[in-house]
């Protein structure tokens with residue numbers, strides 16, 4: 001029935017694949033990319049045009065229009081991606097923007113490791129086979145006080161591996177208030193099911209006691225699982241046992257306690273005026289069998305899942321077949337080792353971008369915001385505001401900051417249009433909108449991004465997006 005809208009005669013007016021390929025813009029494209037790739041793109045584009053004409057009608061595009069559209073499609077697709085973005089949102093661990101940026105040293109280590117061979121699984125002293133875990137296990141044990149450690153692809157896979165290795169076919173007891181969804185489809189009940197373990201919920205949404213766990217323990221219980229409710233906060237009439245209390249229950253019944261910490265940071269967040277975020281050290285000290293956390297949240301390293309705990313349990317995880325399926329790659333591994341060494345040296349607040357951003361003071365940020373506002377021009381002013389941690393860490397916690405506030409006044413499209421023009425810059429600039437103004441938070445912009453940011457903002461304000469992505 002859609003055929004009736006655009007008669008076949010009109011579709012026949014569409015240029016042929018050969019005529020489009022002969023256009024100079026596509027001749028140029030064929031010098032840079034394989035001919036068959038360009039031909040494929042032309043075919044796909046003509047198919048899309050045909051579908052649109054059938055459904056919506058309208059004028060048939062000329063050869064020039066088709067050639068230019070194909071060239072734009074090639075430019076939009078055939079470049080390295082994901083691409084660099086300047087984060088001016090003030091959300092430090094922004095999952096959509098790739099979470100934690102790495103330290104300069106970690107980036108350099110990745111460059112060196114990526115471009116050559118490494119001792120990834122070679123023992124250089126003995127000349128025999130080594131373990132990729134050896135590169136970070138000692139560092140993690142030293143930093144957290146744990147007996148053993150294991151790193152895998154990400155924290156979700158670490159938790160899945162832990163449950164599969166220790167509890168498949170058996171019961172795992174979880175508080176009703178902690179059977180949560182972390183985001184991106186990671187739901188504790190689903191992960192438990194995937195691992196082959198059975199979920200036993202105890203307590204209530206707001207109050208669960210150590211005795212609730214204890215009463216639910218049977219011969220089939222393989223573990224008590226504690227989950228840090230990292231992306232929301234319940235307050236008021238609430239109770240949950242301490243990790244120590246849970247460990248005491250576990251010890252009485254010889255049942256291991258597993259702790260999904262989420263962010264699992266190594267520093268005390270209260271020194272920055274934030275609420276307390278559970279540290280990996282505290283969890284280890286409390287005596288859990290295994291604590292699980294991410295490499296790219298408050299640790300400030302690469303994507304990774306880190307497990308620290310008691311040797312007998314960590315060894316069972318390492319031996320499980322899933323461990324091979326979720327193993328960490330060499331680039332993340334070297335970045336993780338460099339990040340951990342920043343903590344060992346006591347230089348994490350200076351060198352790890354996440355902590356540098358957390359530690360930046362309102363006075364410093366105000367100075368930067370004022371400088372930027374001056375350079376951006378009369379539309380820009382400064383305003384007090386709030387930065388957040390993000391990444392499902394420290395929900396509701398904020399850090400006082402100073403924002404550059406750009407008034408879009410009568411410009412067409414207002415703040416939404418300006419934000420879109422900022423995203424079209426190269427590199428793209430991601431800002432936030434508050435009260436019809438575009439806000440730039442200096443807290444999450446790195447020093448070497450300042451010049452590009454200011455150029456991009458001026459370009460966007462002038463209404464002429466830099467060609468960037470089209471080049």
Ligand SMILES: *Cc1c(COP(=O)(O)O)cnc(C)c1O
Pocket residue numbers: 154155156157159182186227228229230231260261262263293294295304305391392
């Ligand atoms: C973020 C988070 C996860 C998932 O970690 P990834 O590293 O993203 O896989 C699991 N559990 C909790 C409690 C989290 O906060």
